Amino acid sequence: MVDDATVIATHISKVMKTHLAELFTHDDVDAMNLRLTQQAPKLAEALGAALNPAQQLKVYRQLLLDQVPLKDIRTIANTMLESAENTKEPILLASDVRCALRRTLVNLVAGQRKELNVYALSDELEQMLMQSLHQAQANGNVILDSFPIEPNILSQFQQNLPLIQQQLKQQGLAPILLVMPQLRPLIARYARTFSQGWRFCHTTKSPKANK
Secondary structure: OOOHHHHHHHHHHHHHHHHHHHHHHHHHHHHHHHHHEEEEEHHHHHHHHOOOOHHHHHHHHHHHHHOOOOOHHHHHHHHHHHHHHOOOOOHHHHHHOOOOOOHHHHHHHHHHOOOOOEEEOHHHHHHHHHHHHHHHHHHHOOOOOOOOHHHHHHHHHHHHHHHHHHHHHHHOOOOEEEEEEOOHHHHHHHHHOOOOOOOEEEEEOOOOOOO
């Protein structure tokens, strides 16, 4: 038997984890910077000069959306500082941070397993999405997680993401999707909308797999 207090606490914890990015505020950015200052004062000063608190907030929220732990503040700050020389776009900065934390993130998913089974998009679907991205880029500035795609492709994601996730769960496999780096922001947003729980890896090569 589980008492009511435990059930409520578990539910609240799950809700907070799901909405942690929304709950993360400017005060939390100040707390992160204070922790960084205690560990690496020069790094904290340089980061503050490169990215203002509002810009940092957007990056931290993007990381939390992707369930990236913020414990390793030095690595996160160093990566944000280096990447800020090339871009101030939160999605791109968060992507660089994920790459810097790749061992931590893989360990979170893999645990003691030496191999990971992943799901991948078909080449055809991947190419169609890349064409949509290129068309959007040709028309001006593009927000990587919200460029327009064909309605039928969107319907495929809405229908198949929950279905595939359930199939993987029944097989005892983690729901991990291997995608191209350029497509990860968009597909991750759809996954959060249609089917919570997916993890994403990206590759520079187009994998051979079924939709």
